[in-house]
Amino acid sequence: MAIQAVRGMKDLLPPESPKWRFIEATAREVFSSFGFSEIRTPILERTELFSRSIGEETDIVSKEMYTFSDRSGDSLTMRPEATAGVVRAFLESKLYAVPGPHKLFTIGPMFRHERPQKGRLRQFHQLDCEVLDDAGPQGDAELLVLAHHLLERLGVRQVTLVLNSLGCPECRPGFKQGLMDYFESRQGALCEDCRRRLASNPLRVLDCKQEGCREISQGAPLISGSWCEACAEHFEEVKRLLTMAGVSYETDPKLVRGLDYYTRTAFEFKTSQLGAQDAVGGGGRYDGLIEVLGGPATPAIGFALGVERLALLLEDNPEWQKGPALFIAALGDEPRDWAFGAAQKLRRAGVWVEMSAASASLKAQMRRANKSGAARVLIVGGEELTAGRAPLKDMATGEQQDLPLEEIVNRLMAAGA
């Protein structure tokens, strides 16, 4: 049997690939306009980096990582997310010696051994932004505005921003204790994993997907009841700035996220369009992580959007479906030579031009032009070449204009598209 791709890992092929290029190009544009610079970190990291930062008891670390010993016997893991690697690189390169904020983005594949389904893969891709050395609520709001802006530019609608605050080392212990007390008396109904989690990290029980645990979690104490004054003020200010920026949101005091490193603001971009996989993206503040990984105390915040899920939501945005700016239908040898020269001239100016290579009939060429999604079609035969004029058809409106050939080429070159 022919060798097939690994389960949960997909090839990216046309016509899907232009959509991804559109997503990535738009993201890069938006990231640049907010002053973000690109960082690329390796796919393989030491396993300990993830267990220490994401948390031993999370599903990601306990069940989903691609971990193996390499030929030197080192335990390595294919990154399940980008944040830990970005923080490691930040520390290793001593970027913290330069005053922040450091605004970094990365785009690339992540790996989690989950059960594949629509919108859930084992190799998936994230658009990830991290802001290191930025403590204030304005940093949270700016990042959320950025994400909102990006979703808008992509034409992804029907996404709700859901916010919560997970407290800080000041108020979280009180909340944890409250959770422990609540769950301890109901231990018998919790799943095995949660009974273990209870002692080490009761917040993880709130994120359990088992029906029984979810039911019990419904009545658990809410973090909002434990916030210290500073956390409550921080959250209020984030919300005020979002409202001012016209970014709508909902709050959910039960939102906990699947990674342990969050403090204060945590959020998800949710949609009802993708069935069970309702998160298009998520993130939050991780003020303690850099210290946990051996660096100086440095507040930070970030988010990641899943490219596969964005692509599913982008179905009918006409932007990524753009075809060539011009299709030249040439009839006869001389017109074809002219078309060949004109196409090269235009392509050198960055204009996407297509033409038929073979001496196909006008009907066949028009069929190809249609299929290519070209914005315009130019029909050049012997007569047109002699006259120096030809009909240029706008494929969207069906309008046809008889124009000098030179003018057509010059106009398109000037427009660059």
Ligand code: HAM
């Ligand atoms: P996360 O919520 O684990 O956060 O993942 C972010 C997004 O990645 C999800 O909302 C989803 O769109 C996508 N994603 C996750 N797993 C899969 C999968 N198996 N298949 C397809 N898409 C998936 C993080 O990874 C954090 N590092 C985000 C962050 C950055 N927090 C602070 N900075």
